Amino acid sequence: MTALPALSALLLIAPAPAPAPDTAVETAIRPVAYHVNLSSDATGARWDGRETIVLRNPGPAPIDAVWLRLWGNGVDGCAATPDVTVGSFTGGTPGEPAVGCTAVRVRLNRPLPPRRTTDLSFALTIRVPERADRFGRVGDYAFLGNALPVPAIGDDLPPYVSGGESFQSLTSTFLVSLDHPAGISVPATGTVVGEARHGGRVTTRIAAPLVRDFAWAAGPFGSVSGRTSTGVRLHTWYTGEVTADTARSVQADVARTLEYGAATYGAYPYPEMDAVIGGFEGFQGMEYPNFVLTEPSSLPAVHETAHQWWYALVGNDEYRHPWLDESLAQYTTDKLLGTPGYCAQAPFWFDDGMRIDAGMDYYDTHHDFYAPGIYGDGACMFLELESLIGADRVRTALRDYLARNRFGIAQPSTLRDAFQAVTTIDLTPFWAKWRNVR
Ligand SMILES: [Zn+2]
Structure with missing residues (x-):
């Protein structure tokens, strides 16, 4: 297991996590650190090794089990040989795979008392499927997004969706060792802190403090x-x-x-x-x-x-509140690349269920509405909010929203409240127009 290096040296500013406002998040078992050691085949399409998660119970009650999400099985599900398999557990005993083999409940060896930590360790095999996807490979290149198992937040187990995202995870530190052929590069989350050559292979050590997930790619x-x-x-x-x-x-x-x-x-x-x-x-x-x-x-x-x-930085439940990150990311895109002409006619509603605040349960079955609703209407909403309360106030609200929720998980009310806090205009009719509050 790799010793924690001076991780603060890898950050440009001191971390200041804000308290998460949601009880389910506050009481969920927390991954304090991940220690991952994986070795690839000759192509980077298969990885074998071990993952250890240091888990902490933030209280107040003992926790006797944790759900691991195996998102890499999202597309192929419970195939004869799943794309991501775990086994040889220490620290807990796994149950049967659930939610299309994207989840497994692991009963801890003994209930974890409040404010205590424990190690959960398991063997891990990742077979990157042939697919032009965030977890897939094309030719000589493998993309390993959402490949590492991560703990669910409590018992919250949304299904995998391919057009959009279901992911939600808590900020942690990843210490990852990737052993691979010397002719393959492994761009990744975090910073390379060591490289050791041995024969025709390289062991690349990577540290990624204060991140909620770890992804990498492999190829020439x-x-x-x-x-x-x-x-x-x-x-x-x-x-x-x-x-x-x-x-x-x-x-x-x-x-x-x-x-x-x-x-x-x-x-x-x-x-x-x-x-x-x-x-x-x-x-x-x-x-x-x-x-x-x-x-x-x-x-x-x-x-x-x-x-x-x-x-x-500001996390959210991507399945239930996809607009929280997508609408703001697209708004930022529009600020840099220009306001789309269609915003003059927005919002566009194609049926009664289409809303800014609809979840992936709706958009996964109305996939053609997802981009127009969440990206299109979502970004246009923030651009119109600039006209209503002023661009400077929108910026002030977003700076405050970031400062309060950095490294945490935000809720829709958190963001709406941040805007209401910077203006005397009652924003209730505005959110109603944009179908963004029930
Ligand atoms: Zn996006």
């Missing part, structure tokens, strides 16, 4: 590097179908988004940001802490990078 990527004006190191990785010039263009989009976000909302508190350029089916990119997957164009590069504030 080309790369370009740079730095934002605010000092964040940038690495942009690209597949063989992409040129270095295109990668530099994507990196410029990532840089200006990081600079805009820091100036407008508050600091990006990490020293590094990695973008991995690939081609994906059904979506243009995907956000992870310190790490984005993106197709080679400005819109997804800016949008996914904007999620560093809205999802990565």
